[in-house]
Amino acid sequence: MQSSKIWKTIRLCLAAGLMATTSVAAFAAEPLKVAFVYLGPVGDGGWTQQHDMARKKLEAALGSAIKTTYVENVPETADSERVFRQLAADGNKLIFATSFGYMESLQKVAKLFPDVKFEHVNGFKTAPNISVYEPRFEEGFYLIGVVAGQMTKSNTLGFIGSFPIPSVMRNVDSMTLGALSVNPKVKMKPIWVNTWYDPGKERQAADTLIAQGADAVAQNTDSPASIQAAQEKGTYAFSIDADMSSFGKKAQLTGSTEDWSGYYIAETKKVLDGSWTGNRHTRWGIKEGMVVMAPLNPDIPPAAVKIFEDKKAAIVAGTLNPFAGPIKDSTGKEMVAANAAMSDATFNSLNWYVEGVEGSVPK
Amino acid sequence: MNPLIPMIASTVLAATPLIYAALGETVVERSGVLNLGIEGMMLIGAVAGFAATRSSGSDAVGFLAAAAAGVALSLIFGFLTLNLQTNQVATGLALTLFGIGLSAFVGHNLAGLPVARLAPITIPGLTAIPVIGDLLFHYDIMVYLSVALFIGVQWFLTKSRAGLTLRAIGESPGVAHAIGKPVLTTRYLAVMFGGATAGIAGAYLSLVQTPMWVEGMSAGKGWIALALVVFGTWKPARVVIGAYLFGGVTQFQLFAQGFGLPIPTEFLSMLPYAATVVVLVIICRDPKTILLNQPASLGHSFHSAA
Numbered sequence: 001m002q003s004s005k006i007w008k009t010i011r012l013c014l015a016a017g018l019m020a021t022t023s024v025a026a027f028a029a030e031p032l033k034v035a036f037v038y039l040g041p042v043g044d045g046g047w048t049q050q051h052d053m054a055r056k057k058l059e060a061a062l063g064s065a066i067k068t069t070y071v072e073n074v075p076e077t078a079d080s081e082r083v084f085r086q087l088a089a090d091g092n093k094l095i096f097a098t099s100f101g102y103m104e105s106l107q108k109v110a111k112l113f114p115d116v117k118f119e120h121v122n123g124f125k126t127a128p129n130i131s132v133y134e135p136r137f138e139e140g141f142y143l144i145g146v147v148a149g150q151m152t153k154s155n156t157l158g159f160i161g162s163f164p165i166p167s168v169m170r171n172v173d174s175m176t177l178g179a180l181s182v183n184p185k186v187k188m189k190p191i192w193v194n195t196w197y198d199p200g201k202e203r204q205a206a207d208t209l210i211a212q213g214a215d216a217v218a219q220n221t222d223s224p225a226s227i228q229a230a231q232e233k234g235t236y237a238f239s240i241d242a243d244m245s246s247f248g249k250k251a252q253l254t255g256s257t258e259d260w261s262g263y264y265i266a267e268t269k270k271v272l273d274g275s276w277t278g279n280r281h282t283r284w285g286i287k288e289g290m291v292v293m294a295p296l297n298p299d300i301p302p303a304a305v306k307i308f309e310d311k312k313a314a315i316v317a318g319t320l321n322p323f324a325g326p327i328k329d330s331t332g333k334e335m336v337a338a339n340a341a342m343s344d345a346t347f348n349s350l351n352w353y354v355e356g357v358e359g360s361v362p363k
Numbered sequence: 364m365n366p367l368i369p370m371i372a373s374t375v376l377a378a379t380p381l382i383y384a385a386l387g388e389t390v391v392e393r394s395g396v397l398n399l400g401i402e403g404m405m406l407i408g409a410v411a412g413f414a415a416t417r418s419s420g421s422d423a424v425g426f427l428a429a430a431a432a433g434v435a436l437s438l439i440f441g442f443l444t445l446n447l448q449t450n451q452v453a454t455g456l457a458l459t460l461f462g463i464g465l466s467a468f469v470g471h472n473l474a475g476l477p478v479a480r481l482a483p484i485t486i487p488g489l490t491a492i493p494v495i496g497d498l499l500f501h502y503d504i505m506v507y508l509s510v511a512l513f514i515g516v517q518w519f520l521t522k523s524r525a526g527l528t529l530r531a532i533g534e535s536p537g538v539a540h541a542i543g544k545p546v547l548t549t550r551y552l553a554v555m556f557g558g559a560t561a562g563i564a565g566a567y568l569s570l571v572q573t574p575m576w577v578e579g580m581s582a583g584k585g586w587i588a589l590a591l592v593v594f595g596t597w598k599p600a601r602v603v604i605g606a607y608l609f610g611g612v613t614q615f616q617l618f619a620q621g622f623g624l625p626i627p628t629e630f631l632s633m634l635p636y637a638a639t640v641v642v643l644v645i646i647c648r649d650p651k652t653i654l655l656n657q658p659a660s661l662g663h664s665f666h667s668a669a
């Protein structure tokens with residue numbers, strides 16, 4: 001960590017130095033400077049890689065009108081505040097903060113730089129110059145459940161969860177609901193590893209779930225370890241953030257990935273034409289192309305593919321809401337009434353398992 | 364299948380890299396040198412092993428490259444602490460930070476690439492035995508080599524003349540020097556041995572446990588190996604038992620969750636660390652245990668002129 005931080009500082013200093021020498025000359029037609037702050041390395045094969053792919057697409061789409069930079073490996077600590085301040089001072093006018101944990105740093109820095117526009121992923125605190133964007137992960141996980149429910153032979157699904165926070169609980173629940181919609185006998189076993197990233201532990205969790213009978217295991221931790229485990233044991237797995245089929249061609253059935261480029265291009269255009277505003281909360285799903293299903297495994301029978309495609313089309317058309325009632329929790333209590341949708345308050349603070357999930361929610 | 368068998372198999376898988384790293388560090392510390400750079404050497408070993416296996420297709424080449432990379436990094440440590448007599452704690456910490464950064468830098472283009480996993484060996488006749496075959500004869504070669512390493516280190520430290528010299532140097536380098544023992548050479552060899560085993564431990568992560576390279580994939584295992592050396596009071600047998608215990612507790616928490624035991628997951632995640640702290644407290648409760656077992660010159664530089 002430390003030395004990557006040093007590299008970053010060197011890079012920032014170089015950038016600052018370059019700018020000081022060039023800013024006078026290039027005042028007239030200066031491109032809009034857009035910066036990206038990443039949690040991991042751009043080669044992480046998942047979350048950060050997807051953001052950086054979108055950054056490249058943004059550059060390709062808007063060409064010389066913009067100039068992008070990025071800083072990788074920025075921890076979710078007070079360090080991130082320094083990085084944001086530096087980027088803003090360097091003349092970046094639009095800054096994308098691509099991890100939840102930057103929220104407090106962003107609030108502080110945004111006050112100091114009122115003319116810089118900030119975009120924050122998955123957060124819930126906005127400001128006049130901070131807008132928030134979030135993918136509808138639950139749509140992806142609902143469809144993962146639809147595939148898992150049809151492909152499981154043991155009727156036992158698994159989920160390797162990072163932390164039992166609402167945005168992850170939604171994935172466990174929507175995957176279970178998706179599976180139950182095609183296979184009422186399905187049971188879901190979640191295991192919480194209390195880390196976002198620990199390949200060894202994720203691997204152990206996957207081995208454990210497989211040993212306990214789960215033959216289709218999804219995850220929302222960051223490494224492809226569970227896909228490797230499934231490939232070796234001949235069971236099924238699902239990728240997260242990026243397509244991970246290179247780690248298990250037979251094992252990966254599909255996956256929930258993100259394509260941020262549509263949003264990044266739209267927001268940058270808004271800044272360019274002056275129509276950008278703060279205090280917005282944008283949630284995009286499959287319809288808008290922010291959530292993209294990884295390619296389907298050719299081993300999935302055509303009938304199952306058809307059901308998957310129909311459900312996907314229904315989600316896009318707006319006729320299928322993963323969290324439409326009736327929904328019971330794992331104790332049998334009705335949480336969402338029939339013909340009702342889940343309220344925003346419930347959605348944002350979801351902390352219970354739906355019926356079909358085994359065990360009790362970690363408190 | 365009995366659910367206990369995969370649990371035990373996973374425990375062995377989790378414990379093996381700890382055994383390599385901790386046994387190496389045991390030898391290093393018995394010679395009176397404290398190398399806190401295990402985490403960094405493991406990561407360098409992980410990336411070197413992964414890269415070598417990917418380009419050569421051979422796991423043996425991968426593990427050898429990992430050991431060589433670990434040795435190379437440990438030589439930096441050796442030169443700084445033994446020749447230039449820098450502070451061992453600070454140098455070891457620097458080595459870890461250096462290893463984390465260097466491995467990330469070198470491995471930047473290796474992230475996201477697959478490599479075939481080192482397959483378990485099958486022993487004709489033995490692997491097929493029900494239960495016992497699954498339990499004892501179904502691991503990759505590195506697991507069996509870790510047992511051999513334990514026997515070798517145990518023999519070396521307690522039965523060999525060179526091991527006696529090494530321990531004497533760890534207890535009192537001045538006296539050992541006075542009777543003509545090569546303090547610096549012995550310490551150099553010990554540090555290199557620790558580098559090689561830490562490198563192999565890292566390669567075990569990137570070639571066997573999760574066959575891929577990702578930045579920081581050791582996720583703190585180097586520090587656990589360091590704790591295990593104290594945990595085992597610098598005795599190889601106790602170090603190995605500690606590694607299996609630690610692996611077992613880590614594995615147990617995942618199994619307990621899968622079986623739906625109503626124990627908070629945060630508590631379960633804490634267990635391996637809590638167990639380590641408890642054992643360390645028990646060991647330290649009697650100052651004599653530490654005093655009698657800790658190499659007396661651990662962490663001190665040696666001036667041959669003195």
